[in-house]
Amino acid sequence: MSVFSRRGYGKRTLVLEIAMIVVGLIFAFPLYILIVLSLKTPEEAAKSPLALPSSFYVQNYVDAWNQANLAPAILNSIVITVVSVITLVLFGSLAAYAIARRTSHWSGKLFALFLVGLVVPFQLALIPLYQLVRDLGLLGSYWGVIMYIVGTELPLTIFLYVGFLRAVPKDYEEAAMIDGATPVRVFRSVAFPLMRPVTGTVIILSAIGSWNTFLVPNLFLSGSGSQTIPVAVFSFVGEYVSQWNLVFAGLIIGMAPILIVYLILQRRMIQGFASGLKG
């Protein structure tokens, strides 16, 4: 047995099962509150916040959908996330391939330069970047935020790709080169397909990062028509504080897309986090 048995299902396992279900229920309490409150009328929400709703008051969802402008926000979030993730995969894998495969001294230095971005808090770069984006006329547009996401997620992306490539032999790539394939061709038809597992991890981590990011999109997009979900939710809550039943319906709509993707892909997502962060 490890600490608990990995083989049989004995008495100890049953006790553990019951204990863990209790832990799970306590852990899920906030999520339970979120769901039941979003289905109550204002009166019921105030009178009995804990009980199951007496009837499903779906009007909250209709109102939240209309008043928080969630439809465009979801669309904006999807566009920004998809474009950012595709750019990250493309730029990140190309750069990591050169860093991992070239033997010159600068490749190590370049790698270290990118890794600095993992540690230094972005607040230091925030004001100059804000000015730059403003001067380029990109405040309020997708592009400023996409640039920001790609720039700040690149260090992790390159870190993951380089780590993966260093553990993979270059035999296939060299065989292709000897056969006369151009470097672009080798990358496209040999190296990139080889990197598929880590590309999955990169997509998962950067999609969650892009979807959830708040501080910079709030500065760049707030008040514009290009607000993302976190920005729209933030201003919606500011307007309707204390109408929690309505607010919660908005929160649920806001988190639904990422949560649905999570529930469908949960195995891969959890694996992606674990394998990506083991480094």
Next chain:
Amino acid sequence: MSSTAKSQAGATTTRRSKRSGAQVPIWFVLPALMVFAVVVLYPTVAGAYLAFTNWDGLSATKTFTGLTNFFAFLKDKNAIGSLGHQLLIAIVFPIVQNVIGLLLAVALDSKIKSRFVLRTLFFAPAVITPIIIAFLWQYIYSTNGALNSLFGAMGLGGLKRSWLGNPDLALWSIIAVVIWQFSGYAMVIYLAGLQAIPSDVFEASQMDGAGPFRNFFSITLPLLAPAMTINIILSTVMGLKLFDQVYAMTGGGPGNATQTLTGYQYVQAFTFGHFGYGTMIALILAIIVSIISAFQYRFLRRNEESAS
């Protein structure tokens, strides 16, 4: 692979690439490097310069003021207080989160039938937008909110508190939320580490008469040392940079009781327009994060080596 075999393979490789004459072209790094330079490198360097000026964001001139902003920081009670709060978060959160994450991982590395459902549940908050989590808890913690109602319903009315309104409690309430949100994250990394330990290791030790607790301390924990290194560094950096949750839950209040350095930086820069001073705060934070994570990395790596 033995080291001789490795170096032989290396020698073949160099010979081969010399023969084919083809290297990966340098321009492959250019797209990434350009975006990184424009979005991170240039603004970081420009920010580091800005930290030594008195710029207000409006006037055309920036006057270089040397260490004035730095000394102002040292004399600014609110800034030092915010730094204290940020450090408290960065110490308490990783410790508690790792203990809980480890316990959950050990419990789910078993044959219980609910293990997959529970794993999905415990990890779920880590993918949800922090702003949304923050608003959910703002209600739960409110005076007539879910937590106080729950205590009331359980006959524990004496435990009712103003969780975010009481200056002595508010920061701890926020830390609890961050722990709730990210314990599953630590759990997932530990679980991956645990599942890499073959069962025979435990069985052999069991035959030698070791009980579950001996097993945990003499086998599981040492083998999880690399996972622990990653987890602790990640969570400490996360704690040192924490912003969204506090900004949405309390905005730093009541008073400055929950203000973090990141939040104070935001207020100084974007509410008061003290761009020079605001970036000095960010620069100080950057230096603190770099020093702490470098120190942790060296210490934990050494620990790993002595454990294995």
